[in-house]
Amino acid sequence: MATKTFIIILFIYMFSTSRAQTPQSNITTSSTLYTNSSPNFWPSPSGHFAFGFYPTGNGFRAGIWLIGSGPANDIIDVWTARRTDPVVSSGAALQFSVDGSKVLLRNSNGEVQLIAEPTRTAVAAAMLDSGNFVLCDSSSQTVWASFDHPTDTLLVGQKLAKDSELYSSMSLTNQSIGNFKLWMQSDGNLNAFPLRSIQDDKYGYWSSYTSGAGHNVTLNLDQYGILYLGNSTGLYQHQIGTSGSFSSKILWVAIVDEDRCVVKGACGLNSYCSLNGTGIACFCPPGFIYIDPEKPQEGCKLNSTIEDCLE
Template identity: 40%
Template sequence: MVSISFPFLVCFFSFHLHAIAQPRNSNISLGSSLTPTGTSAWLSPSGLYGFGFYSQGNGYGVGVFLAAVPQRTVVWTANRDDSPVPSTSSLVLTTDGRLILRSPQGQDESIVPDSSQKIEAAAMRDTGNFVLFNSDHDIIWESFKYPTTTILPGQVLSAGKELFSSVSETDQSRGIFRLKMQTDGNLVQYPVDTPDTAPYSYYASGTDGRGDNVTLNLDDDGHLYLLNSTGSNIKDLTPGGHETNRTLYLMKIDPDGILRLYSYGLNQNGNRSIIWSPTNNKCVPKGLCGLNGYCVNQDEDVDCICLPGFAPVMEGNFTAGCERNFSSESCKNDNGRIRYIIQAAVNTVWENTGYSELSVRSREECEAACSQDCNCDAAMFKDGKCNKQKLPLRYGRRNLDDSNVALIKVGISSSSDESRKHGDVPKDPQRDILIIGLSLIGFAIIVLVISGALMLKVLALKF
């Protein structure tokens, strides 16, 4: 395991964490407790990891975090979808053998799944594994068996197990992406709430059928690989062989849905570097932009753009998606205030949910086909094919190498109807010019008549 200077870490922690470091190889005994504003964590013997409270939102969460760097990097979370707890909460290993979170009102919530065995002791190990023991000192529960976002050196993601991304770096609630070590031997990434089938995946190791009970493994030199049930290496995701002196490696599924292998320098700066990722394209994860929006790469960042005729559901929240900025009316209603036009989102790709595919000669022909079909909300035009679809559209991203054009039916209010709504007379430039011209002619005739009458009167006086 990584060699750490214990005195160095103790001094380091005095500035970052109100905590007690357990003596090497000692356990956390019954009756021990933590509070967010007092002793907030139980540290591993070297001080590398801590188990306890960390800041989240307007309160605190409970979990395991990398304590040997200035930023508390959370690697395991308890009850991750619960609301943040207040500063007056406490974490207690009770004298009757339960590990509970106690609210200010005295209500108790279990931190680990109920066990038929009484807890006799706990330990925060230097591996990052938080463990519970029974009276025979057998492990009855360990955080390594229930990973959340992260795999640490020596930890295994077993067949059938999943990692779930967090909402953000500061909110450890379950996010919208998952990594699954499938029982067929394939390591695959999907959006949440989707079947484990190829159309929904956006990364796969390509190791299906290569063995039973395949596991994902990480060594302390950054070697990330897959083993089958016989212990044979079926695929290296990274070669390993990286520096191990005062350096820690971990793999996690980030909030943006991308797998990354990180190295952390165990020094005062706690420098973090990305060692490996299966992609550099941040628009690859499906669903990053929510419904009816598509992802666009902008230098090292991404942006989400709504389809024509749509607006964000929540400003600043990509995953909330987009909604129509006009009220939908039946296209069969000729007396309605809405008329429809087709607008395009070029070089964009989407989930294929088409209900009808036509062979067409041009984009214009595809536009007409969708315009004339009241069931058609959008159509995908590519290589002479027109694929009609209904809303919502999902998993959109811009791909300049793909010629697909998304043709979106957009409703707009007719100008005459808008004028009537506001009590105005509709404007017609040609009619206005005609009215002005006729007015000038009429005015000229009147002037001529008056002038002629005056001239006749003057002549009559002379004679």
């Protein structure tokens, strides 16, 4: 079974993000979305981005996505709330509380979970054309922003602050937290690690090698498509789109195709990695079987039985 095992930074460019954006919204306190609403999302003014519920697996997740840019107009999610939790079922609701103090996810089983909690009371929310979902106070000042809480993607104008991480997804269709993270360390080094490893430089499988660059270094993606560390030294540069173009595509990857199996932690304990088309496959050596046949990347165990122990 093929599996995606490394972090890809997806560059998404829209001409409108180069202009200053003033929050404009009719998303007021007490507004509510349901999984079976029509629509079940709040769109940005251009209609390119949306915040709300999107279907995945046997349920729904709350998040932000780029509309109609993938194969067959599939969505491309760019931010997902509560990724460690199970998907919610039909009938769940997103609610901007009456007092403006939080955005809540209410599952159909009665469970209530926090999505966003502003620093001050909010009076309105807005889904911006930058892909940023914001809560604003009575002075139109942003008091909470999804850009300040990245999950697995950086958008134009967004940054990864020190001691912050991007976590890979399990797959392109499963946004649960995967096996890898990209960590903007406090020493200025940007490192990629398997989650099941000690978070020490020697266990990383990719690095910017910028340790010592400062204690407030950030990873930034600017309006020109330049991905750089916050000391303004360009690391990777790509010009993306012109004159109002609207597109999404992979322009750069940290791990080239032929090195995908070099990634530490790509396959679990007692297993080995093999390239498989655009992904990888994890296999067990003779005498071992998968710990979970549905998740071969989790590793292998000795194929032993009770009878073996009695011999």
